[in-house]
Amino acid sequence: MxxxxxxxxxxxxxFHAAWAWPGEVIKTLKAPAFNSTGIAFDGKNLWVADRKSDLIYCVDPTSGAIIRSIEAPAYWPSALAWNGSHLLSIDTKGGVPLSENYNATIYKIDPSNGHIVHFTAAPSANTSGVESDKGRLWSISPRESKVVMVNATDGTTIRSFPAPTRSSSALAYDGTYLWIVDPYNDKLFMVSPDDGTVIITTETPSPYVRDIAFDGTNLWLADSQTDSLYLVKTRDEHKYRxxxxxxxxxxxxxxxxxxxxxxxxxxxxxxxxxxxxxxxxxxxxxxxxxxxxxxxxxxxxxxxxxxxxxxxxxxxxxxxxxxxxxxxxDITYFLFPDQVGSQRDIPEEIKTLYLADNEKFQLNNPIISNAVKEALGTEENLYYKARKLYRYVREHIYYEMVGGWNTAPEVLSRGNGSCSEYSFVYIALCRAAGIPARYVGAVSVRSDQARYDDVFHRWVEIYLPNYGWIPVDPSGGDSDSPAHQAAYFGAIKGRYIITTQSGGGSESLEWTYNANEFTQxxxxxxxxxxxxxxxxxxx
Missing domain, CATH: 2.60.40 (Immunoglobulin-like)
Structure with missing residues (x-):
């Protein structure tokens, strides 16, 4: 054989490109003490909580010099936030200095003297992370792996959604998006505050980030392992890494x-x-x-x-x-929904080629048109359209190689399929929604490099104005984990040699990829x- x-x-x-990216370090400062667990920005200065000294330090963000300090509200200060006039601090032990006493409490503190002016129970006993948002608070409940919004006065839960990962532990709000840290996997996520969709994934600059804060432009990260404070970019002109x-x-x-x-x-x-x-x-x-x-x-x-x-x-x-x-x-795109153009920004040539219908996609089939309506509602933003269709495919198809590459309506109705059939369904939904879509096919280097590959892999590329063709792997992203879903939208590993790029129905490859043959x-x-x-x- x-x-x-x-x-x-x-x-x-x-490979280290000379480009910048979200998460790139702009500045590093020495932390004011040796166990930094919280950080906030008050519009002028940084505030850093230290669990070992039980102090909250006011720090000059330019030099790192300590301006002054106040007493922490209790004995296990962790996350900090600024609500415009007061500091907010979570104490993970609820004011009782016992190692097994998890009863997290949120304190509102007068920054001039450290006096407690209000406190309320956190959403869960082991709550981590706190951020202020117009009279409401964001926090993370690690045990439930949820991001929770609560009333700042009485702690009543307003809404919640799954955290990016089970080890998500700190968060900040930039006025549009949440930024969430996973210190165990060294990841920084930009997340939609509406439903928890992970939009951007990047790396943290250090091994154990305990808290983050937004300064109006960029993010400050406090790391308790390196005893450092890092200022990192949230946006840059470069679109991928x-x-x-x-x-x-x-x-x-x-x-x-x-x-x-x-x-x-x-x-x-x-x-x-x-x-x-x-x-x-x-x-x-x-x-x-x-x-x-x-x-x-x-x-x-x-x-x-x-x-x-x-x-x-x-x-x-x-x-x-x-x-x-x-x-x-490996390629990762940094897709900001507000920077994605509209449908009128798509070149006519791309629309003609990659919004076309054929027998495999059947864009006017009621199964396809009804799915698009159900998935999108009144959504107009092309990025969010693509993400909602991606979610729809995940929620309505499970992976199973049942043989054959059936039409998109048939696969969606049946509810299962291979990577190729996931791709056909997603392409059909995107095209029906006005998003140009095509597929690519590749030969894959499998994780076990001693065995053969007779399966190969196919995924989708969609065209987003101002970004170009973006990889989307709907079968790879079929997971309940928001971080895992994001890892296959706008990103692809370099373990492939991509051989094929097609809109389908090729004269030479027909609907297959890598190779094809015709016999008489x-x-x-x-x-x-x-x-x-x-x-x-x-x-």
Whole structure:
């Protein structure tokens, strides 16, 4: 059996673009003490809570100098916030200095003398994080893994939604979005305050961020392991970040065998040719075997190497190979919904190609049109449209390889499908909602690099004005975790060589990807084709 060989060389040092990104450090200050657990900004100065000294320090954000300090309201001060006139502090022990006494209390403090002017029970006994929002408070209930909004006076819960991860523990509000920290996974999330949708995911600059605060433009982070305060960017002009460079070597083999008894009178094999993309660079000339092929270009501008074979006898086989060497990167887009353009900003050529209907998508089918109405309601923003459709697919389809690539209405009605069928449904919903969509197909480096890959992978790209084509993997993001869902919307790993980019119904690849073949045979002739992969790490 012929096999496809993917050879992977992992470059230990990740790719570091010269670009800036949300989460990039602007400034680092030494913390005022050795166990910083809370941070707030009052419009001029920073306030930093320290659990070991039981003090709250007023700090100059320019120099890091301590201006003064006040007593903490109790013995286990943690998160801090500023409500415009007073400090807010959570004490995780409820004022009782016992290690097992989790009874979190929120204190309102006079910043001039540290006096407590009000207190209320936190939403849960182990509440972490606090932020002020126009007479309401945001906090996190780790045990329930929820973000909770409460009345600032009596602690009544107003609404709640799932936290990005189970280890989310601190938050800040910038007036539009919540920013939430997961110190165990070193992640910083930008989250919709309406429903908890994770919009942006980036890394924290340090290993154990205990609290964060918004200063009107950027975020301050307090880390108790490095004893440092970090000022990090929330926005930057660059729209994506490349990390984790890989050097991939691919030998793609498509193998056709005629088991007879008749002959194959005509065989046409097409192998999709990968090209440079934002996170993929072909670094050597792509080679093909055997000779005698031609380059074919379909209506989607997808190039394939094409072999035409006649009279393949019973017992004979034909093998076509492609050899590719590429650098790839993980890519993460920083998608700000307010910066996504409107439908009128989409180029007409893209609308013509990638809003078109066909037999696979059936945009006017009631199953599709009703799903779009149910998912979107009155939503107008293209980003939120795409996210709501992404959620709809997750809530109405579960992953199962049941065979065949059925139409989008059939898959949605049936309620299950493979990565290809998830892609067809999502493309149909996006196009019906006015969002251009296409699919890409790739050869995948699996987690176990000693076994073969005969499944491959397909996902979607949508066009968002001001950003361009954005990867969305609706089957990969099928999870209850908001952070996991976000990891597959506007981001893709570099463990693929992407070979195919199509709107579907190609003259050469039809609805498949990576490779395709067309055969004509004599009666009662059995022909089998396969593309199979093996890979090893180059030592």
């Amino acid at each position: 012929q096999k496809l060989f993917i050879t992977l060389l992992v470059v230990v040092a990740g 490349l990390t984790n460079k890989r050097e991939l070597y691919l030998n793609f083999t498509h193998f056709t065998t005629n088991f007879g008894p008749g002959k194959t009178t005509s065989l046409d094999v097409h192998i999709a040719i990968p090209e440079d993309r934002v996170n993929q660079k072909i670094i050597a000339k792509t080679r093909f075997e055997p000779a005698g092929y031609e380059i074919f270009n379909d209506r989607w501008n997808q190039k394939t190497a094409h072999w035409h074979v006649t009279d393949l006898q019973s017992g004979a086989h034909f093998e076509a190979n492609m050899y590719v060497r590429a650098d790839t990167w 045979t004599e009666p009662k002739t059995f022909v089998v084709s396969e593309s199979i992969g093996n890979w090893d790490v180059v030592k």
